[in-house]
Amino acid sequence: MEQPKIHPYLPIFIGVVSVSLSAIFVKLANEEAGIIAFYRMLFSVIIMAPLFFWKYTAELKQLSKRDWLFSSIAGVFLSFHFILWFESLNYTSVASSTVLVTLQPIFAFVGTYFFFKEEITVKTIFAGAIAIIGSVLISWGDFKLSGTAFYGDILALIACALITAYLLFGQDVRKRLSLVTYTMIVYVVSTITLFLYVVIKGESFGPYSTIDWIWFILLAIVPNLLGHTLFNWSIKYVSTNVISIAILFEPIGAAVLAIFIFQEYLIATQIIGGLVVIFGIILFVIDDKKILKYFSKKA
Structure with a gap:
């Protein structure tokens, strides 16, 4: 593998911090x-x-009708993912919301099984069961804390399912288009969808305070463009599993920041449930063959 001038783990770390700031x-x-x-x-x-x-x-000339359709559907799913996830943060904690959104690999497994007939293994079922148990612990703790927190958890889970649908529809199109072109199409469709949503709801497009405009711009620059761009750069030098596992630290970073900024202190079920979810997803994305190969070399 070509060696970069800087260690890939540094951009990955910055990327994790960037996406942690989203919530x-x-x-x-x-x-x-x-x-x-x-x-x-x-x-x-x-x-x-x-x-x-x-x-x-x-590259737009390369798009078939199917590509336009799938890209547009992906953009719509992305729009409602953001709406529901952002709305969930009005009801539940940053920690619970971000942990539940990280269940994306489990939703993706279900989607790829039904739509692409990808193989089911005992490990994936076991890992998925562990992650689901963790999410139940979080939701049960939030339900006991308040009904609104539990409602926020449900919104976060639906948002997770929607981002998975967005990725599934884009999976085929991305084989033929560059990241920039595909992302641009999806973002434009998403922007139009959100514009119509705001108009239908009768919400105002402004004016807003200066600080709100700053948050809007930072959301575009930091988690959207900086965070995911750094992950996409790093993927040239490290395994996909490294990125997948690194992203699981997003809830931890977000939860720590939320303690200092919003004084959102975690209860026991959130901590235990979050750790169980993260363990389950690490088990899900980790490559068994590489582990066996590593330990056989050590032996």
């Missing part, structure tokens, strides 16, 4: 979920537009 910025923005999501996507499109129009517009 924090959303909670700090004092506006409706649809508005926050709309401006997050709009500013992302505006920032990406110069690069797209300079280098990637020719």
Whole structure:
């Protein structure tokens, strides 16, 4: 593997911190979920537009009707993922919401099994069961804490299912398009969808305070463009499993930040449930063959 000038773990670490800030910025923005999501996507499109129009517009000619359809559906799913996830943060804690959203690999496993007939193994079933037990612990603890917290957990779980659907529809299209072109199409569709959502709900597009505009822009720059771009850069030098496991530290980073910023202290079921979820997903994404190969070398 080609060696980069800097160690890939440094960009991965910065990427994890960047995506961990997403829930924090959303909670700090004092506006409706649809508005926050709309401006997050709009500013992302505006920032990406110069690069797209300079280098990637020719790729649009390669798109089939199926590609346009699947990309558009992905954009719609992404829109409602943001709406429901941001809304969940109004009801439940940053820790619970972000942990439940990280169940994405388990939802993806179910989706790829039904749509792409991918293989089921005993390990994936076992790992999925562990992660689900962890999510039940979190939700049960939040339910005992308050009904609204439990409602927020449900919204976060639905948001997780929607982001998985977004990835499944994009899986085929990404084989033929660059990341920039595909992302631009999805973000534009998502922005239009969110615009219509805000109009239908009768919410105002402004004016807002200066600090809210800052949160909107930071949401576009930090978790959207910086965080995921660094992950995409790192994937050239490290295994996908390294990225997958690194992303699981997002809830930990977000939870720690929430303690200092919002004084959201964790209860026992949140801590235990969160650790169980993370363990289950690590078990799910880890590569058994590489582990066996590693230990056989040591032997």
